[in-house]
Amino acid sequence: MASQPGNGTPTSAAPTAGSPQQLNQIVMEYLSKKGYSRTEAMLRVESAHTDADGRPIITRPEDYPEVKYERAYQHLRRWIDNSLDIYKPDLKRLEYPVFIYFYLYMIQNGHLGAAKTFWKNHIAEHEAVHAYDLQELSRLSHPSHVEENHLAKLYIENKYRVKMPNTTRNLLLHFLEETAEEGGQTMLDILNQRFELTSLPGRASLFDRAAEGQEGEGIQGHPFGRADLADNAPPVKLGVLPMDKDMVKEVEEELRDEDSRLRELTRSDELGIAAASSLADEFQKIKREESEDSPMRESIPLPPYTVADIHEEVKRVKEYREMMKIGGGPSTALPSVCMYTFHNTNDGLHCIDFSQDAELTAGGFAESYVRVWSLKGTPLVSIISSENQPTAPKSRRLIGHSGPVYGVSFSPDRKYLLSCSEDKSTRLWSMDTYTALVVYKGHDAPLWDVAFGPFGHYFATASHDHTARLWSSDHIYPLRIFAGHLSDVEKVTWHPNSAYLFTGSTDKTARMWDINTGNSVRLFSGHTAPVTTIAASPDGKYFATAGEDSLINIWDIAAGKRLKTMRGHGKTSIYSLSFSQEGNVLVSGGADMTVRCWDVLHGTGAQTADVPEPISGAVPGLSGPSEPTAKVDGAGSTSKRKGKDVVATPDQLAVWYTKKSPVYKVQFTRKNVVLAGSAFLPSQPTV
């Protein structure tokens, strides 16, 4: 720090032996005694600028903190605004960190009034992009808070990295040195202490570096700084998990039997209609075979397959044959959405899950219980006969938690259900007996989400304690703890090959974890608000995140790069995302009481790049009046919240409104039908 505040009252008490004032006197006496008059005179001149405590006396008004930082910041801004256009984008990026550091300095040194004024004067300039950080930092109101607040600590303990071309950098430093008197010195100090300026080769250009230039900028590990992973992202194997060789054989046999039985049927009926294609052929299409991109089967130990697994696989093949094809592009066939509206919930329903075969649904409630319904309205028969007395009910309540239930998840074979709750535990329930089987304890804070792995057996939880954990259903302790997020882990989901896990967090990022090593292998940062929901595409190549900022981002997993941002969901939370089986259509549901359908590949330059026509109007009578005016938003450009009204990006294929029912869950079945769950919340009359 260049200056110390002059607010400490100088102690007028008699100087003690060690005080610098006294020391000076002793030295001067000594010098005059010895006759070093010129040296003595020099010392007198030099020591005149320090006060009794040896601190420099502030002689100029501009050194007072109230003025100093404001002046320096204004100085910098004025210069940037007047500089050439080609330098502006790079220099502009300095303003935010300088602003934050000045503010933190002032707080740290107790100039609270000055800090607040400074903050108030300039916050509007940064709100658009950094609103979330600013909101948190604005709460600091005492020097001790800086030590305590994790975000402030991040800024203080790390250097802020900025990349800029050499010419620009030299220009800046030159300017600051020249104008050291007018505030440049303050700027230089802060640049030296807090910044890590990296030179980029080449000259500045008008091309906005915002997108790729920002990579590796900011605070390490904090969103807006993501170089720690993006630069040297480890390779990931995104191929499908190969099936067990023996199992493939048995499934094929089973399918051949099924085929011949079907042929038998058609012949005896004399219908003459051959089955569209034999099941065995279909199986060839979706058989999960080892490819060079596949994770090793041995690396994910799964229990040996059973007869049930083979039946499950046969069912899957049949469903694949009946699947509705959903194409991308403008002439797309859009999915059908079956909406399940829950009534009388009184806002107590927190989460919904549907089983993969669309037989069961489960809801977690504020009143600490989970309720299971059969979607077809058939009674839920327990294998314990006494449980079915007097009649088997159509819905069952699973009681065991001692706090609100925030997440439920069916196992792929829907024999089990997991639920996680505020009481820090996860519970496993049997869907044969409708009773609790296991309690998994390990987390230290409320759990926000739970997800069964794509092959069952394993599951993952997300918690308020900033970690996600991997469990196997036969162990009551976690197998892996994924730590790295800086705030709550909101949502967890699996990569379809079961080798990776995705998490979305309140720290505005999403991460991809290797379940074998437990390391974070990808960091997806770009949201400006907490990530509320995530989804991975069935082909394992794309990843979608949605945040409190009501944006949906599509990411390329292998490259770890954002492909595009999709906008349309008002300004409310998005609760759920789901990819179609082909992976080209994304469906989202949110608090704005709509289900929206998005073209994943539109505008990403992949495959459908030759049909860039706006599609929102393609669905007659569905698009609201505002949509045909959809504003084209270049792929990959940073989307700031401009303007007041939200205009949907042209990749929105359709929007379907519900009646006063926020949509909690959307889920594609294997037949490509969307199941959506919502709770009807009638509003209270006002008079």
Add this chain to the structure above:
Amino acid sequence: MSLWNSDTIKDVSESVGIISLNDDVAKNLAMDVEYRVHQVLQEALKFMRHSKRTVLSTTDISHALRVLNVEPLYGYDSLRPLRYGEASVGPAQPIYYVEDEEVDFEKLINAPLPKVPREVTFTAHWLAIEGVQPAIPQNPTQAEAARLSEGTPKGSNATSSVAATVGNNDGTAIKPLVKHVVSKELQLYYERVCSAIMDEGNDTLRSAALSSLRHDPGLHQLLPYFLQFVAEKVTQGLRDMFVLQQMMDLTHALLENETLFVEPYVAVIVPSILTCLIGKRLGDPTTFDHYTLRDYAASLIGLLCKRFGESSHTLRPRLTRACLKHFLDPSKPLGTHYGAITGLASIGGREAVRVLILPNLKLYERMIRPELEEDTPKKRDAQMVVEAIFTALKQLEDDDNVHVKHENGNGMADEQQREALARKIGDIATDRVWRSGRRGLVKAILDAKAGGPRVAE
């Protein structure tokens, strides 16, 4: 500097026995309190978000306190919203406090158990079939959807006002008002007026209320509420002639009030009036006073069309279509036919009678003849319908009156004329017209033959 007042800190410290608190200490404490409150809020918001709610509740706060390892605050439940009381300690210095009512244990224990809440259930419907949203009751209509897309919804629990649920008949949706604040006085007025109008025994009070509605300025805020009241009462009180009459009176009064801007609400008014016009069974079916109600409704509809027909191009055609449909539907009771005919006449005037009623009369006669000839209770109804037709036909005459005078002498003989008339509008109507002895009318009807698009017979 901080939002939290250091005086509050001093008050609290005094309450725990620390009499003189240093100013600096209080200031620092105030700042810290502010920070802690923010911290609690930040955690509470997470709980709110995961509960998929858009309104923070007391349970969120207590969960947040638990997570922060702070003893929770007891005594607040989220079953009902917190009620705040207001007290003032000086000019413009209100103090807010949570009302803390005393609970009598004896009463609480002996009170009957509250009703068991209804079980959570679900219903399924198609939100979209291959991308197209089917028009079924479970899905919002296009107009609703358009409205939803316009304003960004504030979330599930945002209070929506009645004004937000009405659409302009031009299709341009009204922006949902986020919050419709109605002053206490107006609310009181609304309640008083409603109860006065529904008071069967007190004629003077009722008429006073109606006249107030007719003339008082400044009721605009209440307009949607009154219209909703009308709609509710009409749908609930179809059998109660008094209620229906009163509702029509109320509607009329609102339409008469010059200070009210009724236009955006026409779409809401119309259904109630139409119900009273062409409803199947209104009031007690054995009496005949529902015909007066229908007449009243018809004139109201006529008034609406006159006032708003110009600005809204679709209003008149839509109303005409509704009436015509009911007129031509033989399965509807005669009362409905009566309403439809009078309605048509008053909506469309001469033109409607000429183009829509006249060509269909002969066909209609086939339906009504059996009722007239047999001596059933329906005979009176049928006669009423004939009267309605006659009244409608009379409209044709008015303008032509002048010519009739001097055309009277020449032309066809009476018998011929009568035959022609019968051919045109059927025997029953001819009878009635002939009986009235209005030659001018006969002439007018016969002349009306030429031109005019004919409705398919």
